[in-house]
Amino acid sequence: MSTITTDKIKATLNHGFKPLTFSDRELELQYRRYFFDHHFRGALFPLLVGLSVYLGFIFADSLIIPQLLDQSILLRSIITVPGLFFLIFLRWGPATHWQYILASITLCLINLSIVLLGYWAAKQGQHYYQSGTLLAIMLGCTLARLPFRYALSSTVVMILSYALVIGMTKASPADIFMNNLFICLGVAFFGLVGNYQINHGLRQTYLQSLLLNAEKESLNQEKQRFEHISHIDQLTGLYNRRYLDEHYKILWQQAHQEAKDISVLMIDIDRFKEFNDLAGHHKGDEILIAVAQTLKESIRASSDLLARFGGEEFIIVCPQMNQSNALSLGEKLRQQVYSLAIAHPAGGVLSISVGIASSIPKSTERREQEHLQKVADQALYQAKQKGRNRVESALP
Numbered sequence: 001m002s003t004i005t006t007d008k009i010k011a012t013l014n015h016g017f018k019p020l021t022f023s024d025r026e027l028e029l030q031y032r033r034y035f036f037d038h039h040f041r042g043a044l045f046p047l048l049v050g051l052s053v054y055l056g057f058i059f060a061d062s063l064i065i066p067q068l069l070d071q072s073i074l075l076r077s078i079i080t081v082p083g084l085f086f087l088i089f090l091r092w093g094p095a096t097h098w099q100y101i102l103a104s105i106t107l108c109l110i111n112l113s114i115v116l117l118g119y120w121a122a123k124q125g126q127h128y129y130q131s132g133t134l135l136a137i138m139l140g141c142t143l144a145r146l147p148f149r150y151a152l153s154s155t156v157v158m159i160l161s162y163a164l165v166i167g168m169t170k171a172s173p174a175d176i177f178m179n180n181l182f183i184c185l186g187v188a189f190f191g192l193v194g195n196y197q198i199n200h201g202l203r204q205t206y207l208q209s210l211l212l213n214a215e216k217e218s219l220n221q222e223k224q225r226f227e228h229i230s231h232i233d234q235l236t237g238l239y240n241r242r243y244l245d246e247h248y249k250i251l252w253q254q255a256h257q258e259a260k261d262i263s264v265l266m267i268d269i270d271r272f273k274e275f276n277d278l279a280g281h282h283k284g285d286e287i288l289i290a291v292a293q294t295l296k297e298s299i300r301a302s303s304d305l306l307a308r309f310g311g312e313e314f315i316i317v318c319p320q321m322n323q324s325n326a327l328s329l330g331e332k333l334r335q336q337v338y339s340l341a342i343a344h345p346a347g348g349v350l351s352i353s354v355g356i357a358s359s360i361p362k363s364t365e366r367r368e369q370e371h372l373q374k375v376a377d378q379a380l381y382q383a384k385q386k387g388r389n390r391v392e393s394a395l396p
């Protein structure tokens with residue numbers, strides 16, 4: 001499990017993370033994976049263009065150093081092959097630091113071939129054919145999208161190879177060599193500063209997106225929590241009237257679609273006002289909780305909908321249940337509450353009355369749904385009239 005908390009991300013953003021590393025190891029590894037997949041692998045197309053430009057320079061060679069055209073074609077073709085292999089590896093190969101090393105080596109080989117062409121040209125008196133290294137440095141610092149340290153090391157190797165091959169061999173006069181070298185150093189400086197800024201900016205953007213996602217996630221959780229709270233009756237923990245209205249509609253539509261029975265059971269605690277008056281409201285609350293729990297344990301949790309309808313009244317909506325099964329369930333509930341053997345302060349044992357109505361929905365109209373509920377309520381009224389602690393049903 002990830003231990004990267006929102007606080008950790010905020011702290012890293014606020015306190016900075018130079019030189020281009022997150023102090024938190026897990027965050028650093030996660031960023032490196034992200035960088036490789038979303039940024040470095042994305043260099044595939046620009047690098048393909050870069051390699052084509054490198055090969056296309058054969059045309060420039062044919063105009064500027066026609067005497068070296070054969071060497072140019074040979075060298076550039078030889079270097080293009082490992083370049084292509086590297087691009088294939090970049091596209092399909094595993095995400096390891098070897099990819100960066102291979103990218104750096106390929107860049108250095110490209111530069112070496114350019115330096116060699118410059119050297120041969122200089123040997124033949126053509127001293128201005130040495131600016132290809134500038135392009136190779138820019139390619140390494142920008143298009144290749146290398147992490148800073150790889151961009152830095154390949155740039156150093158490229159400048160050193162230029163300095164060693166042209167400078168040490170004294171292939172060009174000192175002033176021309178020095179001029180080219182300083183331009184190379186300047187370009188390398190600007191390229192590396194650009195690379196650093198890109199990498200730093202990417203890290204900052206990454207942290208901000210992590211933060212945004214974390215905040216989105218926590219908002220979602222809050223929303224779910226509020227939704228849950230808004231559907232639950234605080235005292236009994238059962239669903240409330242609001243949830244009942246929303247869900248009853250769905251169950252009704254399903255029953256209509258499948259042309260199956262749906263039953264409604266209205267349940268009311270008998271003589272509850274008297275209970276409250278004699279035992280106190282607090283004790284009455286305890287009874288409500290106990291009855292709610294008993295009802296909950298007696299229904300099919302996966303399909304039946306049990307809710308507190310209001311006050312001391314409960315409702316159960318049972319999809320795929322006909323009237324005779326609903327009567328058996330009502331009777332079971334009545335017995336279970338009675339067997340709790342809660343003494344009523346006015347004498348006898350606490351009981352419930354149950355009113356039942358069932359039908360196969362003919363339409364999805366709200367009126368028809370409400371009618372079934374009303375009929376169950378009338379059956380409940382009958383149960384009360386007939387002396388309470390009973391189950392009655394009525395036809396819709």
Ligand SMILES: Nc1nc2c(ncn2[C@@H]2O[C@H](COP(=O)(O)OP(=O)(O)OP(=O)(O)O)[C@@H](O)[C@H]2O)c(=O)[nH]1
Pocket residue numbers: 235268269270271272273274276280281282283284285288310311312384388
């Ligand atoms: N303790 C407690 N009492 C409640 C709550 N909600 C409603 N009541 C009480 O439930 C009682 C309902 O009484 P009535 O509707 O007159 O019915 P009854 O006394 O149960 O009589 P019958 O239904 O005819 O058996 C009232 O005294 C309400 O104050 C609640 O959340 N807690």
